[in-house]
Amino acid sequence: MIRTRSPFRRTTVLAAASAAALVLAACGGNGDNRDNSAGPGVHHSDTASPAASAAASPGQHNAADVAFAEGMVPHHRQAVEMADLAPGRARSAEVKKLAADIQRAQDPEIEKLSGWLTSWGEDVPAAGAMDHSLHGGASGGMMTMQEMDQLEKASGKAFDTAFLEMMIKHHDGAVAMARTEKAEGASPDAKAMADAIVTSQSAEIAQMHELLLGTS
Secondary structure, X not given: OOOOOOHHHHHHHHHHHHHHHXXXXXXXXXXXXXXXXXXXXXXXXXXXXXXXXXXXXXXXXXXXXXXXXXXXXXXXXXXXXXXXXXXXXXXXXXXXXXXXXXXXXXXXXXXXHHHXXXXXXXXXXXXXXXXXXXXXXXXXXXXXXXXXXXXXXXXXHHHHHHHHHHHHHHHHHHHHHHHHHHHHOOOHHHHHHHHHHHHHHHHHHHHHHHXXXXXX
16 A cells, blocks of 8 residues: 655655754854844954954054154153152242142053053153253253253252243143144044143143242
8 A cells, every 4th residue: 555645744844854954054054153243244253354353453543643652751751750859849839739730640641652652563762761862952842951950959939930941841842742643643542642731731831831920
């Protein structure tokens, strides 16, 4: 006797096969794993995609950003060194407070600038790296070694006057460097810091001019 399969059984077998095929496809049988939580079309594999590599790489920057960071690190260091002299030498409470404000603002910026240089594959200027060149003159508003010696030896009203005059010159240099970075830089973070430097140090320059009138 020849038995014929019922239509119902054939339909059941076909449905089971189709379901198995769908499971295999969902498991990534072709080696293409997709993470729907990351959005459609986002693939994950052992080799990072170009987009992932770009995200993991250092931020956008150019030669102007590097020059800004390399110049501002020693510039800020000298400002902090000058501010460190104020507590034991200044007579004016306003000068002492200004010096503390400068130190509090610029120490964290030195850390940020140094971190950017490292992430960009550049060397961070060594402490005292510019000391030798400053014997013959300074640029960017930096004090010469002779000027730093003069400030260190001063006290009382003489210190207040010398500190304010030198720090105005120092801030003028920083503002000029920051404006160059704003105009020519590419790093959003560096340009944002430059903008903050222009704003804060311009305000301090105005404040120091007023304090100078009080010391005269």
